[in-house]
Amino acid sequence: MSSEIVIRLTDITKVYKTGAGEVHALAGVSFAVERGEMVALMGPSGSGKSTLMNVLGCLDRPTSGEYLLEGQDVGRMRDAELARIRSNRIGFVFQSFNLLSRMNALDNVALPLLYSGNGHDGRARAEKALSEVGLAHRASHRPNQLSGGEQQRVAVARSLVNNPSFILADEPTGNLDTRTSEEIMHLFRSLQDRGITVVVVTHERDIAEWCGRTIMLRDGKLVGEDRHPQKVFAHEPSDRA
Amino acid sequence: MSPLTALKTAYTSLTGAKLRTSLTILGIVIGITSVIGLMSVGRGAKADITKRIEGIGTNLLFISPQQANQGVARGVGDAAALTLDDARALADPEVAPDVLAVTAQVNTFAQLIAGANNMRAQVLGVTPGFADIRNYVVQEGEFITAQNQQSQAMVAVIGATVAQTLFPDDDPLGQRIRINNRQFTVTGVLQAKGGAAFGSQDSTVVVPLSTALSRLQNARSVRGSPRVDVITIQAVSSDAMDAAKMQATAVLEQEHRITTGVSDFQITSQQDLLDATSQIANVFTIVLGAIAGISLLVGGIGIMNIMLVSVVERTREIGIRKALGAQRRDVLVQFLVEAMLLSLTGGILGVALGYAAARGLSKLQVSGQNLTTVVSPDIIILAVSVSIAIGLFFGIFPASRAARLDPIECLRHE
Numbered sequence: 222m223s224s225e226i227v228i229r230l231t232d233i234t235k236v237y238k239t240g241a242g243e244v245h246a247l248a249g250v251s252f253a254v255e256r257g258e259m260v261a262l263m264g265p266s267g268s269g270k271s272t273l274m275n276v277l278g279c280l281d282r283p284t285s286g287e288y289l290l291e292g293q294d295v296g297r298m299r300d301a302e303l304a305r306i307r308s309n310r311i312g313f314v315f316q317s318f319n320l321l322s323r324m325n326a327l328d329n330v331a332l333p334l335l336y337s338g339n340g341h342d343g344r345a346r347a348e349k350a351l352s353e354v355g356l357a358h359r360a361s362h363r364p365n366q367l368s369g370g371e372q373q374r375v376a377v378a379r380s381l382v383n384n385p386s387f388i389l390a391d392e393p394t395g396n397l398d399t400r401t402s403e404e405i406m407h408l409f410r411s412l413q414d415r416g417i418t419v420v421v422v423t424h425e426r427d428i429a430e431w432c433g434r435t436i437m438l439r440d441g442k443l444v445g446e447d448r449h450p451q452k453v454f455a456h457e458p459s460d461r462a
Numbered sequence: 463m464s465p466l467t468a469l470k471t472a473y474t475s476l477t478g479a480k481l482r483t484s485l486t487i488l489g490i491v492i493g494i495t496s497v498i499g500l501m502s503v504g505r506g507a508k509a510d511i512t513k514r515i516e517g518i519g520t521n522l523l524f525i526s527p528q529q530a531n532q533g534v535a536r537g538v539g540d541a542a543a544l545t546l547d548d549a550r551a552l553a554d555p556e557v558a559p560d561v562l563a564v565t566a567q568v569n570t571f572a573q574l575i576a577g578a579n580n581m582r583a584q585v586l587g588v589t590p591g592f593a594d595i596r597n598y599v600v601q602e603g604e605f606i607t608a609q610n611q612q613s614q615a616m617v618a619v620i621g622a623t624v625a626q627t628l629f630p631d632d633d634p635l636g637q638r639i640r641i642n643n644r645q646f647t648v649t650g651v652l653q654a655k656g657g658a659a660f661g662s663q664d665s666t667v668v669v670p671l672s673t674a675l676s677r678l679q680n681a682r683s684v685r686g687s688p689r690v691d692v693i694t695i696q697a698v699s700s701d702a703m704d705a706a707k708m709q710a711t712a713v714l715e716q717e718h719r720i721t722t723g724v725s726d727f728q729i730t731s732q733q734d735l736l737d738a739t740s741q742i743a744n745v746f747t748i749v750l751g752a753i754a755g756i757s758l759l760v761g762g763i764g765i766m767n768i769m770l771v772s773v774v775e776r777t778r779e780i781g782i783r784k785a786l787g788a789q790r791r792d793v794l795v796q797f798l799v800e801a802m803l804l805s806l807t808g809g810i811l812g813v814a815l816g817y818a819a820a821r822g823l824s825k826l827q828v829s830g831q832n833l834t835t836v837v838s839p840d841i842i843i844l845a846v847s848v849s850i851a852i853g854l855f856f857g858i859f860p861a862s863r864a865a866r867l868d869p870i871e872c873l874r875h876e
């Protein structure tokens with residue numbers, strides 16, 4: 222009842238105009254995410270997951286509908302304002318990690334601080350975020366010196382560094398093996414336990430099971446919503462290199 | 463993003479592709495080097511000419527006859543003449559108080575023969591005061607004396623090159639020399655001064671004016687006084703130049719009975735000469751700089767080219783940075799700083815290399831003389847500013863292209 226809404230989408234549509242006509246990638250999507258929730262967005266290919274993610278991540282504006290982020294209407298903002306929202310409120314985790322190869326782990330984690338104005342105690346913040354994902358000892362390693370799981374953990378640390386309103390993870394385990402995938406999902410779970418909101422886009426039911434709620438998307442519409450018990454870690458967390 | 467961070471980021475990404483970065487910088491280095499090298503030659507030429515004109519003497523005004531193109535037709539032989547009487551009139555301190563000294567001269571070319579050696583040279587008939595006014599320094603013997611002038615003595619003072627050509631092995635002093643088949647005795651040798659071979663005092667022979675007038679040429683004006691080619695006046699000070707010029711004009715107009723306002727003489731100051739030659743030298747410098755500027759332009763296009771390639775290659779990086787909150791401005795600044803770092807590095811290296819090139823060029827012999835090159839601070843400041851401007855100009859297009867990219871498209875880019 223006193224729960225706080227982080228994301229509230231109301232009747233969101235997204236229409237792409239192409240040569241062959243209009244594509245209704247999102248055809249009226251409404252849902253809300255509370256603070257501290259871990260939500261999975263599922264759907265088959267072409268169902269509009271990426272489009273929805275771009276809207277949620279403030280990389281794109283919906284054609285119509287309302288998007289309130291912590292009560293603030295972000296659906297009609299200009300590019301510069303959207304960039305500021307991304308910088309301060311959203312933590313991105315990508316399928317292919319998207320670390321900058323020329324920088325070491327610590328600098329990658331510190332990268333969002335360049336743009337958020339939180340740079341004054343940047344090094345300390347980045348070190349803290351890196352130790353939160355258990356990689357303090359890899360701070361000076363370049364991405365190509367890290368395993369896939371480690372790279373993704375660096376990316377998670379990077380998503381945390383500006384204390385975002387929520388973390389938006391796009392197929393975060395898509396490039397990882399099963400065991401490493403579980404470690405990453407476990408990491409998200411531990412973030413959730415600390416009160417951090419996480420939205421995971423995935424097409425794998427196994428991954429969705431780690432979340433407390435699954436939102437099903439098909440043809441740009443919400444076709445189902447399922448609250449379920451969250452999976453727990455099957456193995457002891459290891460410090461595998 | 464703070465400027466320092468921007469610089470660090472640019473440095474990191476530039477050192478990430480060392481060969482490409484070096485080659486791009488090389489384009490600017492070559493451009494700036496040639497700008498500095500060539501402009502140093504232009505500036506050197508100007509400095510050289512200035513030095514020579516200043517070396518002629520101090521506070522000088524040169525009076526020469528001028529053919530009147532308009533006005534009353536004159537009798538043949540009277541056209542534009544300066545006479546010895548004019549020089550005497552100018553020397554009167556009553557009418558021309560700002561004139562310190564006056565000397566008149568006639569100029570001819572003559573065949574010189576000494577023993578088996580011969581050459582053609584400029585022969586000046588001058589008054590004794592000439593040496594002081596025109597900075598002619600005698601190395602050996604003495605200059606034309608008042609006594610020589612009085613007696614129309616057949617004596618000659620010869621320039622260093624003349625001495626070397628006619629008397630390669632002997633001391634020229636006291637030797638005989640034939641000038642236009644008249645016998646003269648060498649009574650002095652001038653100190654070598656250097657300068658262009660043609661018309662320099664090193665290849666000049668000086669004889670008394672009286673001797674030149676009676677033995678080497680025979681021209682009198684209708685007024686009866688012997689004709690001279692140039693009258694040189696020295697003003698009492700540099701501030702008195704204008705006054706001296708006005709007094710000289712008044713004296714000569716009176717002497718020549720000019721009432722129409724169209725004078726038959728022309729007074730040129732040393733400053734006029736300096737101004738005219740500096741202007742030519744400046745044009746010369748600008749033309750050289752512009753030619754070198756073309757290579758700089760090519761270097762700039764090289765930067766733009768590499769930056770455009772870099773933007774394409776780093777599309778994904780741009781997408782990541784934008785997703786993480788980079789504003790357009792941040793991306794713009796990042797690429798602009800890279801372009802400017804490239805061009806500025808090239809500029810600084812180019813200044814160093816251009817300086818070295820200028821020193822190298824000054825070792826070059828041109829008509830028996832070292833080329834003068836001058837690298838002045840203003841050229842260096844110009845070169846560095848131009849290189850910064852090139853970075854800005856050629857960097858702005860790739861940078862703004864990067865800044866405008868759509869983060870979603872960029873993140874999809876492989």
Ligand SMILES: Nc1ncnc2c1ncn2[C@@H]1O[C@H](COP(=O)(O)OP(=O)(O)O)[C@@H](O)[C@H]1O
Nearest residue numbers: 237239244246265266267268269270271272273
């Ligand atoms: N930029 C675009 N221009 C035109 N159509 C697009 C664009 N992006 C996505 N679509 C279309 O919108 C629909 C949803 O796509 P998408 O959101 O990528 O689905 P998913 O990520 O679930 O596979 C698809 O039919 C796709 O072809």
Ligand SMILES: [Mg+2]
Nearest residue numbers: 267270271272
């Ligand atoms: Mg997709």
